[in-house]
Amino acid sequence: AQSVTQPDIHITVSEGASLELRCNYSYGATPYLFWYVQSPGQGLQLLLKYFSGDTLVQGIKGFEAEFKRSQSSFNLRKPSVHWSDAAEYFCACTGGFKTIFGAGTRLFVKA
């Protein structure tokens, strides 16, 4: 069955520090993978997506993610976090028509 796991419920990083949010998926074929961000009072916004090709994908706001088939992972990274990055981050996997989201990781940024 299709599933997405985000092992970290919340993460706190200092402003300017690097960030990595973990995502593991389970799907029988090559998945379509996404990272979305949800800020308070805002709708979900797409950060980046992976369909095929280069396994390192670049997104908006300086985010990138790397698809690793051998580890069934699609971790999100940012080299230097800004206070405005504080939000909830969701990894998602699409197989067929259905998109399955992880439970999310809440990012806190400290000054």
Added chain:
Amino acid sequence: GAGVSQTPSNKVTEKGKYVELRCDPISGHTALYWYRQSLGQGPEFLIYFQGTGAADDSGLPNDRFFAVRPEGSVSTLKIQRTERGDSAVYLCASSPGTSGGRGEQFFGPGTRLTVL
């Protein structure tokens, strides 16, 4: 241009009542999705429309839930005999093209449903 809109933004109802939640997708988007997001959880897939037809309704939890999209644009999610466990934020998303969930989805702000 205008994004996905959802009405009402908040709905409070009593257990056993019927509710309708409306979604206006981005103009021209043929794909439309409904999700339910409970507190502390990610969005949970409910149903996917391609045009007027439901291509995948496997996420609807039971027969109290029903959704329509009669003209291939606006969609209504209908919940009969509401239960307290139905309380959640209901999200709508739309997407251009016919690639199902493989394309970028544009989300609305959601309707917060509270069942007392």
